[in-house]
Amino acid sequence: MDGTTVSEEGAASGMGGAMRMSRRVMNLAHFLTQNARRHSERTGFVWGDRSWTWREIDAGVSQLAAALAARGIVKGDRILVHSKNCDEMFWSMFAAFRLGAVWVPTNFRLMPDEVAYLATASGAKAFLCHSDFPEHAAAVKAASPALGFTWRIADGSLGEKSVSEAIAAHAGARVDNAGVEYDDPCWFFFTSGTTGRSKAAVLTHGQMAFVVTNHLADLMPGTTEHDASLVVAPLSHGAGIHQLVQSARGAKTILLPSERFDVNEAFRLIETHRVSNLFTVPTILKLMVENPAIDHYDHSSLRYVIYAGAPMYREDQKAALKKLGHVLVQYFGLGEVTGNITVLPPALHHPEDGPQTRIGTCGFERTGMQVSIQDDQGRELKPFETGEICVIGPAVFAGYFDNPEANAKAFRDGWFRTGDLGHMDKEGFVYITGRASDMYISGGSNIYPREVEEKILTHPAIGEVAVLGVPDPVWGEVGVAVCVPREGASPVTELELAGYLATKMPRYKMPKRFFFWEALPKSGYGKIPKRLVRDELEARGLLDLTTKQTG
Structure with missing residues (x-):
């Protein structure tokens, strides 16, 4: 972002040009430190027939961090990760955080040239690539001559070595969590690129600590180490945020055994592990609700089925409520605001239409966040008038990396412009009409x-x-x-x-x-x-x- 984040600029101007005070915050990898202390032998991660305790996860992350540091990765360096959901992908997130480096995950379904662009756009110093994607590794290497090294995830032959070999070579290593400040980046969250090239939204340690707290307060209150969460989407984006939140509470994360979404297997895992929450998108939730497997497995353990990414049509809502009960939670929030704009909790998901039902709403403002419906000049509109949904608050990202033009378009008078159109009723419930585009x-x-x-x-x-x-x-x-x-x-x-x-x-x-x-x-x-x-x-x-x- 030209060396300065949006939030840094605001802080400097707000203090009349005085030197910005240090704002030391918790390193997000401290979640693992806490879990290793308090829940050492409790299972934290399950994939297929394997499981890991929080002690094992914390140790593996330290060993991977030590291996990365030995190859020259330091605070602020970007680590590009192109992988299917697996244990080592999850470890890589916390290893990056622990070093104060920046995790740069990609959607594994992207094409080689798209991943090569993300490598150059992020200035990645290291590449962790799943062995199923040798073409991607070759494309990244060709496009990024300054890239330090490539390690493979899972069995295969690409790269210098495998992540598992790097971890094994540093057995017993202990790496302390790097000191970080509020505005230090931890994650480049690439937008899905609905128009033009994807942009790297800069997420920071301080911002993400608020996001985690907000998710726990507004989306899944009461979550503890006794809960379990099923992953049905790529960890590179919203599902990764969701699992970071689970880690904050020591809750168990369960992965599907393969990248293919199998509804029957999803419900089997829900029954087996007494899954209490999951994050998904409306299209996937619709598949689950309409599949016969929903009647063949016990899913009574579910307390929060959280959907986002797109509004859910009313008829689909009613079908899901009929099958799953009062467990639906909707939120509206772009990657740039890390899912923190509105929430519609279970109590406001009504199974039948009636006077109490606000059909089409995505909920009300999240705790600590403010929403404004604005016209093209930035003036706030009256209730029920359609305009652009804009938002301010601690969950708003620090800006796009190295992209001043995009930042200028995205922010107006401190408000982040979502690009979504909608209106707000007199009680503050937001209704999305659609993308401006x-x-x-x-x-x-x-x-x-x-x-x-x-x-x-x-x-x-x-x-x-x-x-x-x-x-x-x-x-x-x-x-x-x-x-x-x-x-x-x-x-x-x-x-x-x-x-x-x-x-x-x-x-x-x-x-x-x-x-x-x-x-x-x-x-x-x-x-x-x-x-x-x-x-x-x-x-x-x-x-x-x-x-x-x-x-």
């Missing part, structure tokens, strides 16, 4: 795909849908809806669906065309990016058909 204008009227999608999903034959705007010579833009039929439902035609919706929405909001696909394209995080849907429409040659009426 998703909104389209048809005949001079703003159309927000989210509300159209909600209406379409009330049809019993539709399981998933994506609505987006496409160019039109008459109206400027018109909407198209790409629908996925619900499994086992009777098929519905384009004209039948349009007729069904005719009484549910104004004519100007009605999509011009309805397409029916077997599946919608999804990102590596289980989301449905509109850009991927648009690309698929173009690849199928459907964009030039959108203005033609169907017979």
Whole structure:
């Protein structure tokens, strides 16, 4: 970030130019130190048929930190990690923290050239790469001549050595947690890159300590070492944040045995380990709820099923509540705010529509955070007026690494601009209308795909849908809806669906065309990016058909 974080600049200006006082904070790796003391022989991590106690985890992290230090890694250096979920990936996070280095995880589903870009963009000094990705290792090495070394995760042949060999070579080593200050970076959280290149959001030790505390207060209160959490998403992003929170309380983390999401296996693990919480996205939760396995295993131990990353459609909410009970927790929060904008707790997830049900809300402000709905000039709007959702508070990141242009666009008068559109009611509940980039204008009227999608999903034959705007010579833009039929439902035609919706929405909001696909394209995080849907429409040659009426 040009050597200075946003928060450092603010601190300096706030003290009239006086020298900034040191703000020493806890190193996040101290969570392991605490667990090794208090819960030494309690299981902290399970993967397949293997398990590790907190003492073993803490020791392994120290040995890995010692090995990295022996190869020259020091405080502030970036460690790029490209791996499927596994034990050594989890260790690498805490090893980086312990040294005061920066953990830079990637989504393992990225292509080699994308990971190579992340290596150069982050200025990585070391690369820990899963052995299943030799092309990625080669691409990173070619793109980053200054890269110090590459070690492999799991069995294989790439790199200098394996992480397990590095750990074994430093058996018995003990590395103390490096001293860190509030603004010292600990994690480069790469955005999913919905537009253009991914950007590295700088997360710091002080910020993340607040995030952990906030998650425990607002998302899963009462979590202790007696709890257990199942991981169903890549640890590189939101699931990694969630597991850091579990570690803060000494709760056990259970990984799926492979990167393939198996609903039956997920429910088996929930029953076996008496899993009490999990973090996921609406599309994955929908798969779990609609799978027969949900009726074959005991999931009564679940207390918090937390979903984020995208709003959950009302019909899917009701189905999940019917099957799982009052355990749903929704939060809204970008990587840049580390999941800390709003929360909708279990008590406000109503199974039936009624006067007490706020349909479409993502909840109210998180503890210690403030939300403002603003117009293009930064003026706060009145209740129910649609604008950009902006946020301030200790969970907001320090800015994008080495990207002053992106920082200038992301912040206005101290507020972080999420790029999401929405409104707030008189009681402070926030409603997301959609991404600013998703909104389209048809005949001079703003159309927000989210509300159209909600209406379409009330049809019993539709399981998933994506609505987006496409160019039109008459109206400027018109909407198209790409629908996925619900499994086992009777098929519905384009004209039948349009007729069904005719009484549910104004004519100007009605999509011009309805397409029916077997599946919608999804990102590596289980989301449905509109850009991927648009690309698929173009690849199928459907964009030039959108203005033609169907017979």
